Amino acid sequence: MRIFADENMPLVQQFFRQFGEVSLFDGRNVSAAQLQDADILLVRSVSNVNAQLLQHNTKLRFVGTATIGMDHIDQSYLAARNIAFSSAPGCNAQSVVEYVLSSLWCLADKYQWQLADKTVGIVGVGNIGSRLAKALQALNIKLLLCDPLRARNEADFNHTDFTQLCTEADIISFHTPLINSGSDATKHLLNAQTLAQLKPDCALINASRGAVIDNNALLQDLSRAATRRAVVLDVWEQEPNILTALLPYVDIATAHIAGHSIEGKARGTEMLYQRCAALLQQPLQQQLQQLLPVPAMEKLQISANFGLPDVQNLARLLYDVRRDDAILRHYLQSKGFDWLRKSYPPRREFSSLQLCGKVIPDFLPQLGFSLAQ
Ligand SMILES: NC(=O)c1ccc[n+]([C@@H]2O[C@H](COP(=O)([O-])OP(=O)(O)OC[C@H]3O[C@@H](n4cnc5c(N)ncnc54)[C@H](O)[C@@H]3O)[C@@H](O)[C@H]2O)c1
Numbered sequence: 001m002r003i004f005a006d007e008n009m010p011l012v013q014q015f016f017r018q019f020g021e022v023s024l025f026d027g028r029n030v031s032a033a034q035l036q037d038a039d040i041l042l043v044r045s046v047s048n049v050n051a052q053l054l055q056h057n058t059k060l061r062f063v064g065t066a067t068i069g070m071d072h073i074d075q076s077y078l079a080a081r082n083i084a085f086s087s088a089p090g091c092n093a094q095s096v097v098e099y100v101l102s103s104l105w106c107l108a109d110k111y112q113w114q115l116a117d118k119t120v121g122i123v124g125v126g127n128i129g130s131r132l133a134k135a136l137q138a139l140n141i142k143l144l145l146c147d148p149l150r151a152r153n154e155a156d157f158n159h160t161d162f163t164q165l166c167t168e169a170d171i172i173s174f175h176t177p178l179i180n181s182g183s184d185a186t187k188h189l190l191n192a193q194t195l196a197q198l199k200p201d202c203a204l205i206n207a208s209r210g211a212v213i214d215n216n217a218l219l220q221d222l223s224r225a226a227t228r229r230a231v232v233l234d235v236w237e238q239e240p241n242i243l244t245a246l247l248p249y250v251d252i253a254t255a256h257i258a259g260h261s262i263e264g265k266a267r268g269t270e271m272l273y274q275r276c277a278a279l280l281q282q283p284l285q286q287q288l289q290q291l292l293p294v295p296a297m298e299k300l301q302i303s304a305n306f307g308l309p310d311v312q313n314l315a316r317l318l319y320d321v322r323r324d325d326a327i328l329r330h331y332l333q334s335k336g337f338d339w340l341r342k343s344y345p346p347r348r349e350f351s352s353l354q355l356c357g358k359v360i361p362d363f364l365p366q367l368g369f370s371l372a373q
């Protein structure tokens with residue numbers, strides 16, 4: 001069995017060698033000729049899997065993307081060819097939540113906000129949005145939730161229409177898939193018209209897909225003297241060739257790495273491994289927990305005096321998004337967007353640090369921290 005995998009898929013050899021020979025490729029530049037012998041194809045978000053890429057391959061049995069987003073996969077084409085497909089739902093959801101929390105704390109420091117006075121609008125309340133909602137509730141932050149699909153299917157879902165959310169939120173965080181057309185389309189959900197409805201100081205966070213915000217319209221908006229909004233962008237239109245004119249207006253700019261914690265990426269590989277093992281009717285020989293590196297900090301003692309104001313310091317032990325903003329601003333021009341992603345420095349999730357103590361406040365597990373056994 002021949003397995004072809006993106007070179008940026010951690011632990012892929014360790015997981016997949018059980019099924020056959022693993023060959024690696026550069027995901028952004030992979031060609032149809034390279035993949036003609038693949039039985040199993042494992043990609044990330046930078047490879048468009050479609051008729052053109054698979055034109056020379058007649059034996060493919062499985063395509064997996066170690067990502068949550070699936071907008072780069074032509075699923076109808078795979079179904080028509082009877083090729084099994086899987087994404088990795090939720091694999092890096094906690095990583096994105098930690099990115100958003102770190103961004104909020106940085107903005108709160110920079111602009112001296114009291115986060116408890118802010119209303120955060122979450123647009124897209126799936127794996128990431130609902131975890132984020134739980135974390136923000138733990139921090140006593142007021143929420144508005146917008147998810148028309150959930151509103152249609154769940155009678156008790158407390159939905160706020162996007163237009164209303166735009167006028168009422170102090171901060172909006174986007175967590176929808178990229179949907180190009182139809183009544184729930186998210187492409188350019190935030191555009192010149194919807195931007196004009198926001199409060200002049202409404203902050204924006206986008207860690208979903210770049211095209212959910214019309215980047216040119218955002219640039220126009222941010223260039224206006226009347227606009228005073230803080231902006232965090234992890235995702236951009238036309239990656240890797242991003243609109244660099246936005247950078248001076250953006251408080252935190254990163255290279256589509258919100259989901260790139262060590263756990264988030266490796267969980268994606270493991271989920272595809274489990275799916276492949278089921279498809280090939282093979283036993284599971286590997287487990288992520290055994291393959292993850294030992295974290296630099298394993299245990300921390302919490303005293304009875306630990307309170308909500310201490311959470312920010314605790315979280316910063318593990319991740320501070322300003323590191324990634326600084327790296328982008330320093331290296332984007334000389335090394336490029338894809339290099340920033342490929343050489344992303346290690347980041348562990350909150351759960352890697354086990355908290356010990358007689359009484360651990362409830363908000364810590366709600367934020368994703370784990371308790372020592
Ligand atoms: N920046 C990163 O590194 C990174 C990492 C992971 C995921 N993502 C992106 O984040 C997206 C969301 O991830 P998830 O795991 O929460 O996905 P999910 O599928 O679990 O949830 C998406 C939610 O968005 C809702 N939705 C769809 N259309 C909507 C609309 N028009 N308005 C409001 N809500 C809408 C869906 O009903 C669903 O509940 C992914 O599709 C991916 O594109 C980015």
Ligand SMILES: O=C(O)[C@H](O)[C@H](O)COP(=O)(O)O
Nearest residue numbers: 044045046067068069259260
């Ligand atoms: O959709 C996702 O899961 C994320 O956007 C993912 O982190 C993208 O990262 P990539 O696959 O490009 O490394």
